Amino acid sequence: KGCKLVGCGSAVPALQISNDDLSKIVDTSDEWISVRTGIRARRVLSGRENLASLAVEAARKALEMAKVDPDDVDLILMCTSTPDDLFGSAPQIQNQLGCKTNPLSYDITAACSGFLMGLVSAACHIRGGGFNNVLVIGADAVSRFVDWTDRGTCILFGDGAGAVMVQACNSEEDGLFAFDLHSDGIGGRHLGAAIKENESNNALDSNDSVFGFPPKQSSYSCIQMNGKEVFRFAIRCVPQSIESALEKAGLPVSSIDWLLLHQANQRIIDAVATRLELPSERVISNLANYGNTSAASIPLALDQAVRSGKVKPGQTIATAGFGAGLTWGSAIIRW
Numbered sequence: 317k318g319c320k321l322v323g324c325g326s327a328v329p330a331l332q333i334s335n336d337d338l339s340k341i342v343d344t345s346d347e348w349i350s351v352r353t354g355i356r357a358r359r360v361l362s363g364r365e366n367l368a369s370l371a372v373e374a375a376r377k378a379l380e381m382a383k384v385d386p387d388d389v390d391l392i393l394m395c396t397s398t399p400d401d402l403f404g405s406a407p408q409i410q411n412q413l414g415c416k417t418n419p420l421s422y423d424i425t426a427a428c429s430g431f432l433m434g435l436v437s438a439a440c441h442i443r444g445g446g447f448n449n450v451l452v453i454g455a456d457a458v459s460r461f462v463d464w465t466d467r468g469t470c471i472l473f474g475d476g477a478g479a480v481m482v483q484a485c486n487s488e489e490d491g492l493f494a495f496d497l498h499s500d501g502i503g504g505r506h507l508g509a510a511i512k513e514n515e516s517n518n519a520l521d522s523n524d525s526v527f528g529f530p531p532k533q534s535s536y537s538c539i540q541m542n543g544k545e546v547f548r549f550a551i552r553c554v555p556q557s558i559e560s561a562l563e564k565a566g567l568p569v570s571s572i573d574w575l576l577l578h579q580a581n582q583r584i585i586d587a588v589a590t591r592l593e594l595p596s597e598r599v600i601s602n603l604a605n606y607g608n609t610s611a612a613s614i615p616l617a618l619d620q621a622v623r624s625g626k627v628k629p630g631q632t633i634a635t636a637g638f639g640a641g642l643t644w645g646s647a648i649i650r651w
């Protein structure tokens with residue numbers, strides 16, 4: 317059994333924050349940010365928006381393009397590290413989409429590689445699990461965990477959502493040629509937002525606790541990152557992963573119509589393209605307008621490239637995600 321991509325959609329918050337806006341709250345400048353990262357602006361959740369509302373909007377557009385009724389969706393994978401609910405939000409999204417048939421839906425947490433892991437999971441569910449219409453959503457609101465006083469990280473991130481519809485097909489039409497996925501917990505120290513115990517337990521006075529129970533209440537820290545190490549990791553591991561996926565697919569680099577990487581830093585994208593000897597005309601980038609939207613960045617950039625007519629049906633895309641965990645991986649797909 318094969319699987320193919322039949323629709324995509326995306327959504328971003330209304331509030332846009334420019335580099336100049338950021339320079340009013342931290343010691344930075346438009347020039348520093350754009351030269352070092354390629355980012356000019358990002359969107360951030362505000363007002364009544366939440367992550368689920370963005371995810372639902374992106375998913376509806378993908379269903380519409382795919383001409384798939386919500387009742388025919390049999391699996392929803394919500395790839396996010398910043399859900400509206402700690403226990404996951406895929407079932408809420410399923411409800412808001414109006415799926416009356418109770419499809420399976422669950423969350424996948426793999427930071428900026430989340431969408432890629434979701435895409436490969438969708439293919440595995442279709443090939444081995446009898447699923448036919450799988451909606452893969454990549455959505456993140458990293459702004460919730462950014463330290464807005466830390467100029468080293470707050471300039472990088474933005475919020476957004478993207479979705480693709482993956483459908484079962486016969487093997488001749490198969491649109492996921494090969495993939496290559498990895499993780500490394502040791503390198504994870506370079507990037508994270510770890511849990512921390514709060515100073516006091518709101519529920520009980522410390523005198524009331526017995527044998528250290530109940531434990532102190534916890535919350536998550538803001539993002540901590542060693543930017544240089546993450547940069548080095550990305551430019552070392554991403555080209556290797558794409559080369560390995562191409563090898564598994566039996567395809568040469570020249571067969572790639574588009575290189576679509578997780579949008580983290582334009583210098584990372586350029587370095588990977590150079591290493592693969594791919595010209596800049598074959599590279600997709602929307603980083604300037606949206607920054608790093610974590611699990612949303614690949615489907616958001618794909619959707620914009622498809623809707624603008626850049627990516628055409630039948631074209632081959634090498635896509636790769638990388639980020640916290642550390643996690644990374646790539647897939648060779650046909651649009």
Ligand code: ACO
Pocket residue numbers: 343344345348349352353427428429467468471472507541542543544546547580581608610638639640
């Ligand atoms: N504005 C002005 N100056 C700054 C800023 C800023 N926003 N940020 C840092 N600086 C200063 C530093 O303090 C430092 O000053 P010093 O030389 O006086 O000490 C100088 O600029 C150089 O700082 P570096 O951190 O060495 O700058 P670098 O060239 O490494 O760029 C960056 C930093 C942009 C963060 C880069 O390392 C990077 O993009 N790394 C990859 C990060 C990434 O992609 N993370 C997300 C992964 S995906 C996920 O899963 C979340």
